[in-house]
Amino acid sequence: MEGVDYLADERKKTEFDVEEMKIVWAGSRHTFEVSDRMAKLVANDPVFRKDDRVMLARKDLFKNTLRKATYAWKRINELRLSEEEASKLRSFVDEPAFTDLHWGMFVPAIKGQGTDEQQKKWLPLAYKMQIIGCYAQTELGHGSNVQGLETTATFDPQTDEFVIHSPTLTSSKWWPGGLGKVSTHGVVYARLILDGQEHGIHGFIVQLRSLEDHRPLPGITVADIGMKFGSGAYNTMDNGLLRFDHVRIPRDQMLMRVSQVTRDGKIVQSDVPRQLVYGTMVYVRQTIVQDASIALSRAVCIATRYSAVRRQFGSSNGGPETQVIDYKTQQSRLFPLLASAYAFRFVGEWLKWLYTDVTQRLQANDFSTLPEAHACTAGLKSLTTSVTADGIEESRKLCGGHGYLASSGLPELFAVYVPACTYEGDNTVLMLQVARFLMKTVSQLGSGKPPVGTISYMGRIEQLMQCRCAVKKAGDWLNPNAVLEAFEARAARMSVSCAQKLSKFSNPEEGFAELSADLVEAAVAHCQLIVVSKFFEKLQQDIPGKGVKRQLEVLCGVYSLHLLHKHQGDFLATSYITPKQASLANDQLRELYSQVRPNAIALVDAFNYTDHYLGSILGCYDGNVYPKLYEAAWRDPLNDSVIPDGYEQYIRPLLKQQLRVAKL
């Protein structure tokens, strides 16, 4: 039935102002307004339909993406959209494309690592898409170990050029998005060689294809790397391979903000730290944290709405069965994910602030916060993408069998999302970076330099090593100070324990390798503390709207106490809490689930997702799931005919076969 809201009863239960929560979720009224307008623009334009995507073969899929991406660009120009609006519009198109890398990495790499003159030359071309760029760092043989990249950039003083070369098969660039078939240019990372001496990895702007006929330029071999995980999904993207055979580029195409090469082939280091060559990765990791809350909230929105629609068991006197969302097991799997989506939204917002702050400081030659920014972006990227990838899969299971249908939207969301655990830094490798930062901090305690920012709790190390949890009844776990101290003590004690074990090794690198699994656990504890503390900080702000702050307090409780429950081994092993206190935390968590329950639908409505963007029958706003599933089945090409193609060739002969079957 058209127009009936099957979730209306659920929406009537809401205890807070959903419209105000939408603003909190968006970050500001302005951002909400822009997002809402762009989402509707995309949803109402038939060119951006995506329900047929999973049926398309690779070539059609790719061409379809080109069509949508260029149409999006046309609309962006016709409507004279701002950068903010354009980026929102692209995200609502919801299809990985070369434009993600052009705007998300190529442009930021030039902005972050190019000199003023280089920016003046290249950015206007990129902004008008007169050149299309990719970020060509990873190679067949090396991704995580950036220092191990093999592509060379050898300066030729005779001609004032760099010669870019791929000396081995393993030096072939492998993976860059947009490279396979589209990019005309790339920021290519290579080992700088001057007069036979190596000078580390640097970025170079290299033209790859002709701007006239799109053919690869002489000396360049380029292609797509082939199909990836899942149908549809990330296969809209042309991840590419690239080899150079002594390709020459002018000297001024080395990105020279960090180091300059002079006309006579000498290297000059600016004051800027060498690590700024990795700056684009820091920027993108920060955007990936923001993206994690989007991906997780989409999955949770689908699973929550469907859990309210779906009924199983428990009918008495012929009445309706129980909504599966009322089962405590369903709640204990679903509500922590809902709370995590909100938690990641707020930590993402904070991380964006941190990134802006560090960028401004860098411009003023203050490099003091760079290590913390690196540790935070690396650690939070790792934590949020791991939880989100697992959370999407859990959401699929929460939807039972129908979650496995492509029309639930969950399989494709999962397939598109999981590489986030790998790209922009493998999640384990990134956690090890956080662990290094933690060990360095612990080793410097007492040196007179107090730790600041997210690591400042380490400055209270003596108190945190000795304190004991004061919780006596379940309700005490609602006290933010009790929760924060628990997470601080756990993180501090795990770090100190690792540091103590490390100090027993004569070779610290050997010790670090041997203890790396424990170190990752300590790093996870530190990152979870950051998320919990940023959620509490958010609650300190003035949050208008009836019941909005109250709901966020409940979600913050769910987020922190579900972590405490899940990782109670850590909290118990570090002797901060007793088994009794762990059990009280779990009692309080169950009580909080009951408080989330009546508001669950409204909490996912607050994400303000259009049905187009969600792309899920199970998650549709009106909850009218069954007729839509039934209709969608008939739209499958396999149902175009009653008798399938292949019947005459395979099924009929099978049925008519006259085999002499051996008697059993």
Ligand SMILES: CCCCC/C=C\C/C=C\C/C=C\C/C=C\CCCC(=O)SCCNC(=O)CCNC(=O)[C@H](O)C(C)(C)COP(=O)(O)OP(=O)(O)OC[C@H]1O[C@@H](n2cnc3c(N)ncnc32)[C@H](O)[C@@H]1OP(=O)(O)O
């Ligand atoms: C609808 C779908 C689209 C969804 C997208 C949505 C949002 C995203 C938006 C835009 C993006 C667009 C699309 C996204 C999709 C795909 C993009 C994927 C692109 C890529 O996938 S692109 C390749 C990324 N590839 C990596 O991610 C490699 C990982 N590997 C490394 O990153 C390093 O290799 C490391 C760190 C592991 C070791 O490096 P190493 O061996 O040189 O370093 P070492 O450990 O020795 O550290 C020496 C000193 O440098 C410090 N340090 C290190 N890194 C730093 C940094 N970044 N900043 C500041 N300081 C740093 C240390 O803290 C230490 O400091 P200290 O000395 O003080 O201790």
Ligand SMILES: Cc1cc2nc3c(=O)[nH]c(=O)nc-3n(C[C@H](O)[C@H](O)[C@H](O)COP(=O)(O)OP(=O)(O)OC[C@H]3O[C@@H](n4cnc5c(N)ncnc54)[C@H](O)[C@@H]3O)c2cc1C
């Ligand atoms: C969809 C997608 C898009 C991508 N887009 C781009 C792009 O646009 N541009 C680009 O340059 N690259 C891109 N990449 C490449 C990506 O950045 C790398 O794949 C990523 O950094 C991981 O590196 P790797 O593949 O070398 O993994 P590996 O390092 O080979 O990881 C393999 C395993 O080894 C483990 N491991 C590695 N090192 C250590 C260590 N020191 N200690 C403990 N364990 C370790 C890892 O945890 C992992 O389990 C993309 C990748 C994907 C999947």
